[in-house]
Amino acid sequence: MNKMLLASLKVFIWSLHPSFFPEPQFAKEHELFASINSTRVRLNLIGWNNGGCPITSFTLEYRPVDTAMWTMAQRTSLTKSYILYDLAEATWYELQMKVVNSAGFAEKKITFATLNADGSTIPPLLKTVDPITDNMSGNEGLKMMVTITCILVAAVMVFILLMVLKRRRREQRLKRLRGESEPKDTHMHTHPHTHNRNKANNNTQALFRDLCSRE
Known part of the structure; x- marks a missing residue:
């Protein structure tokens, strides 16, 4: 019991x-x-x-x-x-x-x-070499080689992708800097013309005052 x-x-x-x-x-x-x-x-x-x-x-x-x-x-x-x-x-x-x-x-x-x-x-x-075991070892070696190759290919693709992204960011940054610098350049180019125009107006006013004084 x-x-x-x-x-x-x-x-x-x-x-x-x-x-x-x-x-x-x-x-x-x-x-x-x-x-x-x-x-x-x-x-x-x-x-x-x-x-x-x-x-x-x-x-x-x-x-x-x-x-x-x-x-x-x-x-x-x-x-x-x-x-x-x-x-x-x-x-x-x-x-x-x-x-x-x-x-x-x-x-x-x-x-x-x-x-x-x-x-x-x-x-x-x-x-003695067991054919089945030897074949399994060969298959394992092949699988290991394929795995390593896939890892290397993936690493290269990731590296290329990072380089492309880095290049695009650099191009976008250059475009942005060029866009910010264009108004300043325009102002610098128009400034001499404005100065000459003001100078001509001043000369005209002086000539007009001289004529009036002679009369």
Whole structure:
């Protein structure tokens, strides 16, 4: 009864805040491989942490490197250890595990090698290029190049636009200054004519007064 109540309480809390109970994870301080020989591997699964929620599914798959078919071993409960039998000697293998609880799931992938018949180790695995990964890397490089090119083109266009606006403002300022200076120039040009006209009038008046005095 208490276990059912506790489980119901966990489900209720998780429904309110799923991150309260984290997904399962494998502790880094635990070694996954307990023992390895030429045909058998013993896995140490005690490093898996359920994150506060019971583990509902455990899936394990393995295959020789550079092969397509996986050998699956699925268990509904996670035990402390698991043994892989009938492995080929002196062979590199790929291993992947998936552990599921009510909060989510976690995956762990790793490679290992069985020993030679005399118990000696085999040469390291040569790194192979995955065509899909390589293609994705190439696409990412192309996307990065296109992005940089677009940024540079946009920067050049903004610079040109700023220069055009600056030039237009300068032209408008010159026009405004010319418009303000034109009335002053007109006044300066008409001023000598006005002075000459006044001088002629004065001379005419003086001549008229001289004639009148003679009469």
